[in-house]
Amino acid sequence: xxxxxxxxxxxxxxxxxxxxxxxxxxxxxxxxxxxxxxxxxxxxxxxxxxxxxxxxxxxxxxxxxxxxxxxxxxxxxxxxxxxxxxxxxxxxxxxxxxxxxxxxxxxxxxxxxxxxxxxxxxxxxxxxxxxxxxxxxxxxxxxxxxxxxxxxxxxxxxxxxxxxxxxxxxxxxxxxxxxxxxxxxxxxxxxxxxxxxxxxxxxxxxxxxxxxxxxxxxxxxxxxxxxxxxxxxxxxxxxxxxxxxxxxxxxxxxxxxxxxxxxxxxxxxxxxxxxxxxxxxxxxxxxxxxxxxxxxxxxxxxxxxxxxxxxxxxxxxxxxxxxxxxxxxxxxxxxxxxxxxxxxxxxxxxxxxxxxxxxxxxxxxxxxxxxxxxxxxxxxxxxxxxxxxxxxxxxxxxxxxxxxxxxxxxxxxxxxxxxxxxxxxxxxxxxxxxxxxxxxxxxxxxxxxxxxxxxxxxxxxxxxxxxxxxxxxxxxxxxxxxxxxxxxxxxxxxxxxxxxxxxxxxxxxxxxxxxxxxxxxxxxxxxxxx
Numbered sequence: 001x002x003x004x005x006x007x008x009x010x011x012x013x014x015x016x017x018x019x020x021x022x023x024x025x026x027x028x029x030x031x032x033x034x035x036x037x038x039x040x041x042x043x044x045x046x047x048x049x050x051x052x053x054x055x056x057x058x059x060x061x062x063x064x065x066x067x068x069x070x071x072x073x074x075x076x077x078x079x080x081x082x083x084x085x086x087x088x089x090x091x092x093x094x095x096x097x098x099x100x101x102x103x104x105x106x107x108x109x110x111x112x113x114x115x116x117x118x119x120x121x122x123x124x125x126x127x128x129x130x131x132x133x134x135x136x137x138x139x140x141x142x143x144x145x146x147x148x149x150x151x152x153x154x155x156x157x158x159x160x161x162x163x164x165x166x167x168x169x170x171x172x173x174x175x176x177x178x179x180x181x182x183x184x185x186x187x188x189x190x191x192x193x194x195x196x197x198x199x200x201x202x203x204x205x206x207x208x209x210x211x212x213x214x215x216x217x218x219x220x221x222x223x224x225x226x227x228x229x230x231x232x233x234x235x236x237x238x239x240x241x242x243x244x245x246x247x248x249x250x251x252x253x254x255x256x257x258x259x260x261x262x263x264x265x266x267x268x269x270x271x272x273x274x275x276x277x278x279x280x281x282x283x284x285x286x287x288x289x290x291x292x293x294x295x296x297x298x299x300x301x302x303x304x305x306x307x308x309x310x311x312x313x314x315x316x317x318x319x320x321x322x323x324x325x326x327x328x329x330x331x332x333x334x335x336x337x338x339x340x341x342x343x344x345x346x347x348x349x350x351x352x353x354x355x356x357x358x359x360x361x362x363x364x365x366x367x368x369x370x371x372x373x374x375x376x377x378x379x380x381x382x383x384x385x386x387x388x389x390x391x392x393x394x395x396x397x398x399x400x401x402x403x404x405x406x407x408x409x410x411x412x413x414x415x416x417x418x419x420x421x422x423x424x425x426x427x428x429x430x431x432x433x434x435x436x437x438x439x440x441x442x443x444x445x446x447x448x449x450x451x452x453x454x455x456x457x458x459x460x461x462x463x464x465x466x467x468x469x470x471x472x473x474x475x476x477x478x479x480x481x482x483x484x485x486x487x488x489x490x491x492x493x494x495x496x497x498x499x500x501x502x503x504x505x506x507x508x509x510x511x512x513x514x515x516x517x518x519x520x521x522x523x524x525x526x527x528x529x530x
Contacts, residue, residue, distance in 0.1 A: 006098045007067065011081050012090040020064045023107045026054065033061025038107065040067050042100055052083045059087020070096035095287065098273060130156030133257050137250045142240035143231040144170060150227060152179040167212050170232055197225050202244045215243060217251040219258050226258040275335045275346050278391060279398050285391035292335050294348035294391060299357035302385035302394055303345040303365055304401035306409060307378055319343060322372055327364060344398060358387055369416045381408045384419045403427050433523055436516060446501035447517040453500050462500060465493045467518050470511060
């Protein structure tokens with residue numbers, strides 16, 4: 001029903017064919033257990049003695065099974081397994097990357113879907129084909145159809161009407177992929193949605209001016225409202241005489257389709273959560289392989305993508321969707337996941353030959369950088385991770401991809417796609433800087449003296465002058481041009497730098513140490529700015 005990845009089986013005394021009639025959450029105040037239900041033991045530690053009591057009561061009440069929170073199955077006491085076998089009740093564990101909310105949604109959707117079958121009116125429509133369903137309903141009722149979710153977002157619409165027959169409200173709804181906000185607010189204030197969700201019959205809205213006659217029915221499964229189906233008369237033609245009855249039957253037949261749509265979204269989240277766990281080195285690779293249809297072994301790699309600006313909310317969702325679309329367009333199996341504010345792409349099922357697989361990764365990275373930049377109107381940089389021999393090595397590929405991306409971002413410039421070996425100098429220097437941050441430096445270094453002098457004397461810029469002078473290898477004409485100074489003015493400043501700091505500019509060690517400390521100061525300043 002939910003596939004692997006959401007639950008881990010510990011013991012099933014009655015086998016895997018035990019029927020499940022529902023899902024309930026354990027209530028400590030009213031710990032009743034109903035037969036054939038799956039009991040979610042939220043907040044109960046499977047290693048505690050209380051867990052044994054829960055399983056025993058579940059068996060006495062005829063429960064199909066008990067689900068405990070995430071944890072290592074091997075850590076559970078042998079008494080739990082023994083009690084489950086004696087009680088004839090299955091024991092399962094929720095995986096760490098599937099939240100209780102997600103699990104409840106997936107279980108309820110799966111159970112409702114298993115208990116509902118499409119009616120005769122839509123038997124020829126493949127499960128989940130909402131556009132096909134909309135067309136089938138439109139043919140039955142003789143009008144234009146939209147299928148909407150609880151937030152009035154359009155999931156599908158019929159294609160049976162021509163453009164000139166479409167009323168303005170339907171046009172705005174389809175173009176915006178949701179009912180206009182002003183219309184939603186008006187219906188909400190009038191109590192229309194409250195009536196729609198509370199009643200099982202089809203509601204009728206008579207024609208008003210240019211607004212044609214409409215019918216609407218709520219789609220339900222197991223008492224839960226999933227969305228609605230709207231029917232509008234077209235070009236002044238009346239709806240079919242039995243339109244209300246046909247729409248009522250269609251709402252019942254539509255339930256499995258909307259459940260499939262919702263469950264597919266839940267599966268997508270579970271795939272991404274499984275990928276996130278594997279990338280962080282805390283999840284079984286077999287789950288990701290099964291969920292995402294990725295081979296557990298074989299060449300795979302990670303891409304780290306940065307879109308130039310901090311992506312949040314709708315922008316992050318748009319970037320996610322564009323990345324997924326581009327990767328699938330190349331024909332590769334890919335999972336796009338957001339980890340610590342960055343977009344990571346898992347590319348699997350690559351060529352068996354390593355060089356060809358590396359060429360494939362570069363091809364995808366280059367395409368992503370170019371096309372996403374054009375789509376979002378910003379510079380997109382892509383770090384290419386080292387090739388992994390299987391999903392278990394993805395954390396290593398991820399680290400190399402993030403290092404390459406960080407080096408690209410720090411260096412700026414025209415390069416937007418790279419592996420760590422392409423930007424080895426920048427990566428190496430970044431790692432050296434990270435290591436040096438933990439090293440306590442002696443007080444009173446030349447750079448520290450210059451920094452203190454600049455802080456005490458407003459307008460002094462000796463530290464910046466030293467930075468540019470060293471960056472240009474002591475070339476006075478080049479450094480003076482970079483600072484927009486006369487060469488003689490620069491020579492004067494250099495003498496002041498030596499006087500104030502005591503730095504020996506003729507010493508390679510002194511110059512190297514000053515360069516490193518200046519870079520540390522720059523990195524600290526960048527971090528404070530962020």
